[in-house]
Amino acid sequence: MKTLVIAEKPDMGRNIAAVIEPKAKNARTYIEGEQFIITWAIGHLIGLAEPDAYDDKYKKWNINDLPIIPEHFKLKPNPKTKDQLKVIAELAKRSDKLVNACDAGREGQHIFSLIQQHLKLRQPVQRLWISDLTPETIRKGFDELRDGSEFVNLSKAARARSEADWLIGMNGSRAFTTKHNVLLSVGRVQTPVLALVYDRQKEIDAFSSAKFYDVEAYFKQGDSEYKGLWQGERIQDEEKAKSIAAKVRGRDGIIQSYEVKDTKEYPFKLYDLTLLQREANAKFGFSAKKTLDLAQALYEKHKVITYPRTTSNYVTEQNIPQMHKSLEQLRGTDYAKWAGQADKKYVHKNNKSVCNPTKVEDHHAILPTNKMARNLAPDEAKIYDLIVRRFLSHFYPPAEYKVHTIMTEVEKEEFKTTIKQLLSEGWKVIYADQKKDAKKSRSKKSKEDEDEAQNEEEVTTPFELNAKEGVHCVNSEAKEKETQPPKSYTEGTLLKAMESAGKQIEDEELRDAMKDSGLGTPATRAAIIERLKQVGYIVMKGKRIVITQKGKMAVEVIRGAGVDLLTSPEMTGQWERRLNEIAKGTASDENFMANVKKFATMIIGKVKVQPRVAKESFEEKETEAAKPSRSRKKTTAGQKENTASGTAASTSKKSATKSAAKKTKTQTGGETGQTLPPDQLTSKTKMVTAGIAPCPRTGCEGTLIMGRRGYGCSHYKTGCTFVIWKDQFGVSLEPEDIAALAQSGKTARSYTLEDGGQTREGFLVLLDPETGMIGIGS
Numbered sequence: 001m002k003t004l005v006i007a008e009k010p011d012m013g014r015n016i017a018a019v020i021e022p023k024a025k026n027a028r029t030y031i032e033g034e035q036f037i038i039t040w041a042i043g044h045l046i047g048l049a050e051p052d053a054y055d056d057k058y059k060k061w062n063i064n065d066l067p068i069i070p071e072h073f074k075l076k077p078n079p080k081t082k083d084q085l086k087v088i089a090e091l092a093k094r095s096d097k098l099v100n101a102c103d104a105g106r107e108g109q110h111i112f113s114l115i116q117q118h119l120k121l122r123q124p125v126q127r128l129w130i131s132d133l134t135p136e137t138i139r140k141g142f143d144e145l146r147d148g149s150e151f152v153n154l155s156k157a158a159r160a161r162s163e164a165d166w167l168i169g170m171n172g173s174r175a176f177t178t179k180h181n182v183l184l185s186v187g188r189v190q191t192p193v194l195a196l197v198y199d200r201q202k203e204i205d206a207f208s209s210a211k212f213y214d215v216e217a218y219f220k221q222g223d224s225e226y227k228g229l230w231q232g233e234r235i236q237d238e239e240k241a242k243s244i245a246a247k248v249r250g251r252d253g254i255i256q257s258y259e260v261k262d263t264k265e266y267p268f269k270l271y272d273l274t275l276l277q278r279e280a281n282a283k284f285g286f287s288a289k290k291t292l293d294l295a296q297a298l299y300e301k302h303k304v305i306t307y308p309r310t311t312s313n314y315v316t317e318q319n320i321p322q323m324h325k326s327l328e329q330l331r332g333t334d335y336a337k338w339a340g341q342a343d344k345k346y347v348h349k350n351n352k353s354v355c356n357p358t359k360v361e362d363h364h365a366i367l368p369t370n371k372m373a374r375n376l377a378p379d380e381a382k383i384y385d386l387i388v389r390r391f392l393s394h395f396y397p398p399a400e401y402k403v404h405t406i407m408t409e410v411e412k413e414e415f416k417t418t419i420k421q422l423l424s425e426g427w428k429v430i431y432a433d434q435k436k437d438a439k440k441s442r443s444k445k446s447k448e449d450e451d452e453a454q455n456e457e458e459v460t461t462p463f464e465l466n467a468k469e470g471v472h473c474v475n476s477e478a479k480e481k482e483t484q485p486p487k488s489y490t491e492g493t494l495l496k497a498m499e500s501a502g503k504q505i506e507d508e509e510l511r512d513a514m515k516d517s518g519l520g521t522p523a524t525r526a527a528i529i530e531r532l533k534q535v536g537y538i539v540m541k542g543k544r545i546v547i548t549q550k551g552k553m554a555v556e557v558i559r560g561a562g563v564d565l566l567t568s569p570e571m572t573g574q575w576e577r578r579l580n581e582i583a584k585g586t587a588s589d590e591n592f593m594a595n596v597k598k599f600a601t602m603i604i605g606k607v608k609v610q611p612r613v614a615k616e617s618f619e620e621k622e623t624e625a626a627k628p629s630r631s632r633k634k635t636t637a638g639q640k641e642n643t644a645s646g647t648a649a650s651t652s653k654k655s656a657t658k659s660a661a662k663k664t665k666t667q668t669g670g671e672t673g674q675t676l677p678p679d680q681l682t683s684k685t686k687m688v689t690a691g692i693a694p695c696p697r698t699g700c701e702g703t704l705i706m707g708r709r710g711y712g713c714s715h716y717k718t719g720c721t722f723v724i725w726k727d728q729f730g731v732s733l734e735p736e737d738i739a740a741l742a743q744s745g746k747t748a749r750s751y752t753l754e755d756g757g758q759t760r761e762g763f764l765v766l767l768d769p770e771t772g773m774i775g776i777g778s
Contacts (some may be wrong), residue, residue: 007039037095045115049075063179106158109158214479266353488545691703
């Protein structure tokens with residue numbers, strides 16, 4: 001008998017096989033050697049069954065049938081990947097041991113556990129727990145395989161997360177949808193995240209701008225010149241500001257106080273996934289999902305970075321030698337000019353800004369591996385560059401400054417000046433080539449950003465004053481300013497808010513402490529944001545996240561029902577903390593699930609007695625500019641990114657319509673939501689044609705027919721939920737496209753498609769014959 005190794009994806013399986021069975025035979029769906037058989041799961045092969053698996057009555061949505069609380073949750077294989085599940089089942093019969101080689105995290109553990117449970121695998125299990133896919137790490141990982149029993153609590157936490165999402169998603173979505181006759185997706189994590197966006201928009205809408213005036217004065221002493229800002233109560237009277245400016249202009253003054261302080265700036269923390277996503281969004285405008293996908297490709301396909309779905313910004317003592325090896329490798333690359341001057345002495349076990357084992361749980365910070373990066377796509381190279389520069393910066397000394405703080409008095413008016421004089425660039429030399437780009441981006445910043453900038457000047461030339469000598473005010477002026485409203489969320493700032501459960505926490509240590517009680521996990525946050533786009537709750541305007549009318553009303557009806565806790569970031573963050581405690585064995589999964597069931601029951605009771613809101617309240621007032629485009633033309637420069645995962649929309653209404661029938665089911669462990677029957681989704685729109693193709697859904701004998709907004713099954717009244725929306729990825733699908741998708745799983749022609757704010761050529765493929773979800777293929 002042989003040992004069966006189950007990896008999460010084919011690439012990972014092939015990487016493992018190349019190390020442990022280099023002469024193995026490749027049988028396409030598995031690789032077999034002398035000791036090991038290596039196969040893979042292709043993500044989630046199994047999920048939780050839909051409500052109708054428990055009772056046929058749940059095929060129709062009826063609020064009187066709620067809550068749905070299964071005594072035992074049933075599992076359902078993914079129809080698209082059922083053949084691979086059969087392969088694993090057959091291979092297991094020839095194996096006396098199993099190795100769980102799925103991703104080393106909560107969701108990877110869940111994928112394996114579901115396979116084990118569904119196939120009733122009884123063999124002893126060992127766990128491969130590694131942070132990168134280089135041959136050295138894989139070899140070491142197999143030498144140090146851990147007993148599967150060590151991960152029982154992690155499996156419990158993963159199952160609890162999945163079942164809790166099902167209970168809240170299924171019950172909440174069905175309750176609010178049937179009560180208000182509008183598809184409303186509700187989720188344990190997505191709803192409080194939406195509430196964050198809603199509350200920020202309310203703050204912006206309620207904000208009233210006010211004018212004020214700053215007085216700036218320019219001083220000279222010998223060869224030294226500097227600018228000062230008037231100190232006093234905020235001036236709202238323009239004449240008063242101009243009077244002060246005139247009063248000091250051309251006058252002599254004294255230096256009231258002059259303090260010089262030596263300071264050091266140390267490199268920024270190594271990346272965890274959320275920090276990487278935030279910075280990629282700020283610098284490149286990448287969505288959270290896009291950054292995750294790029295990082296996953298760098299890890300899995302190119303093997304040039306360590307495991308990306310990490311919550312830690314630190315490493316352990318065991319990682320230090322590997323970091324030194326990676327530095328040596330970089331000395332033979334395009335990074336040689338920085339790697340060559342880097343000094344290993346700065347990265348050691350006593351450097352707590354790098355090495356802090358108490359802040360490393362499952363995985364350390366994201367690091368480059370010692371594998372050479374070759375043939376990276378342009379966007380992959382951008383993410384790799386962020387990671388490498390951050391890594392290299394820790395092998396350099398701190399940047400050193402002299403900070404000059406000056407209080408100048410002229411005609412009894414006080415002005416404050418702060419000047420940072422750079423003495424040594426230290427680690428900042430690694431970013432020196434980006435200063436020009438930074439200056440360009442600063443020149444494009446809005447007045448709002450300029451106003452918020454601190455009154456601090458950085459200089460590279462020597463600066464010196466004599467505190468005992470006078471100064472001369474060579475010029476002064478009154479500048480009109482305006483108070484600014486809170487900023488709309490970007491994906492980067494929303495990720496930051498999710499990490500701290502919506503709390504505005506500036507202190508880094510306190511924010512780190514909140515990581516266990518954030519909204520979602522690094523692995524799921526991108527999927528949550530994408531979900532909000534797909535169901536039409538938010539749209540992107542440039543980098544800004546804008547809540548739609550449907551999104552606003554969703555929050556208002558949920559709060560109006562008296563279930564504010566469902567929108568509470570803090571409470572949901574505490575749930576996430578409890579899941580982390582379950583994983584550590586310090587909390588009970590049974591108690592957690594009992595509380596979730598009570599909460600789901602309470603939601604139903606509240607919604608049942610809630611007055612119905614008019615359907616029109618959820619709809620945007622459509623303008624000509626906002627009408628959906630049905631062309632197949634390329635995206636113009638003026639068009640904005642809407643989603644990065646599967647649906648592109650030019651308005652919130654279009655986005656909501658296209659995505660309405662999608663299940664809230666993500667490969668990274670997102671929330672489970674609903675599929676509304678097509679008759680409700682289309683407001684009982686009459687189908688106008690018939691007989692396009694047989695319905696692809698397993699066991700369904702209906703045919704696909706065309707409605708106003710999509711192509712659904714003729715058996716929708718008896719429960720078939722299959723639907724393909726007409727407008728997706730920037731194209732409008734025709735009946736012949738639907739026929740090809742239904743019959744061959746792929747369109748017969750290629751298109752210029754919108755994908756995550758970019759355009760590319762490709763075919764459309766049917767990803768899920770049960771729901772009608774489509775994606776881009778080659």
